Amino acid sequence: MKQKLIVEGHNDILVISHLLMAKNLRITGYNTKERYEKEFVSIGTGKSNNDGGKENALKAFKAALKTEELDRIGLVVDADSETANPAIDTWRSIRNILQQNGYQNLPAEPNPSGTIIAETDKALIGVWIMPNNDSEGYLEHFFEGLINPNDEFLEEARRITEGFVSDERNRFSPTHQQKAKIRTWLAWQDDPESPMGLALRDYPRLGYMSLDTPLVESFYDWLQLCFDTYVE
Amino acid sequence: MLDHLHIKNYRLFHDLRIDTLGQVNLIAGKNNTGKTALLEAIRIVLSQEDIYEFRDEISLIITRRGDDTSTDVFGTIFNDFNQNVAINNVQISATRPRRLLVNHEGAEIVNGREQTADGLNFDYSARERINNHFTFVSIGIDSVLNDIFWQETALTSKEDDLIEILKVIDTRIKRINVNSNNTKVQLNDYDKPIPLKNLGDGANRLLTLALALVNSKNKVLLIDEFEVGLHHSIQEQLWDMIFKYAELLNIQVFVTTHSQDTVQAFYRAAVKTSQYRAMANYFTLHRKGAGDVKAIIYDLDEIETALLTNIEIR
Structure with a gap:
């Protein structure tokens, strides 16, 4: 097939x-x-x-x-x-x-x-x-749906990226705000270099995400x- | 120039329509989709003498448009068979399949010899490979064809064209003497003949293709399994030459392939000029299960997408 x-x-x-x-x-x-x-x-x-x-x-x-x-x-x-x-x-x-x-x-x-x-x-x-x-x-919206909803780092990443946009200090395009937020969140986890794929391997096990x-x-x-x- | 092809009840084709043909056509497809049979059908439709030999033996309808020269011939030869003759539109139908072809020694090649639709081993005589209408280059190295073409080429301006094409494999090639299995070349800065085959496996195959190309002025050139013996690194340059000489010498080219490298090389050469773009035509022969073979025509943008995105279209 x-x-x-x-x-x-x-x-x-x-x-x-x-x-x-x-x-x-x-x-x-x-x-x-x-x-x-x-x-x-x-x-x-x-x-x-x-x-x-x-x-x-x-x-x-x-x-x-x-x-x-x-x-x-x-x-x-x-x-x-x-x-x-x-x-x-x-x-x-x-x-x-x-x-x-x-x-x-x-x-x-x-x-x-x-x-x-x-x-x-x-x-x-x-x-x-x-x-x-x-x-x-x-994809980053889909990914966010796997992070525990009351994750404190997610809330913080949202606050900061939104802040840049509302203060017009953002270097990223506003349509990429979600990408900035998810990568900010990723940077604050155990392996700051871990991309979305690897995060799915490690973080559900550590309880930060759920499948x-x-x-x-x-x-x-x-x-x-x-x-x-x-x-x- | 053939501008479309309709083949009915010939070999594995029940009713194959190819509505668009170009000046330079590349035909891909899996095994048993009839690529070689398609070249044969084109050979038949182009060959006036061969038609007579085929009369009894095959069942086919080939519709041809845009070339008046053969219309009458088809009309007469197949008078006794089911036929339809319209202006610029000949249909031939012979209905008693028995033998496929008689080779030059007179031995019969019978239906039972058909092992795979792609792998038929016709023992084509030189006359069946070259005539006033077409040149047919089958798989492998063809020293008989080489010698015949060399006679036509040596000491004429075609020799310069030949050298230009051969430079695809080695830019140092300056002169050549073709002699069956002992062809030699002279390289720049080296005053001693060296065997062509020393330049690599592809050199002899390239020679056959180059000789066929420069000797096919105003004809159709048919090449079966382009990639055989040719390293992928020289394929794009060779396509450059095919487009160049097809345009220069008014040749219509049909080439079959299995290889993704060949499709890519064809594409890269075709997009180089708007003229080549207009000449290029690519299609695959496709067969789903035991169903009919059909042709799927891809434009150059679709080939580009497929090559870039790893979609297989061969």
């Missing part, structure tokens, strides 16, 4: 692979690191921009559909920002791509637990719109519906 996960950037890959590892979940057929990284995942990379991005991820999604070689395709992209219905507007552009490729029974709105499209003789499609298939945001929140459970369910997986 040929399977492919398309995401916007490297951080998405690291977070998702650490989530899989945390539950000993493996993607059938892609159980080595090399096959996982070289064949299973695709990052939306553009010619002039190596950081990926939604537009490039959607181009990759189109190309993956066109090949007709894949049995299952998963797509994880961020919700649109600056629109009234962030997740719905993102879903509409994905829906158009699917329609152009002959998919017929497509819901008007994304499923809050992650969307799965299964049609006869076509690749099974899974779509997850970060952070929760509903609100505006990106049992409803949002993560939905994400795990979606991953297992979208891909052929097994528990090692």
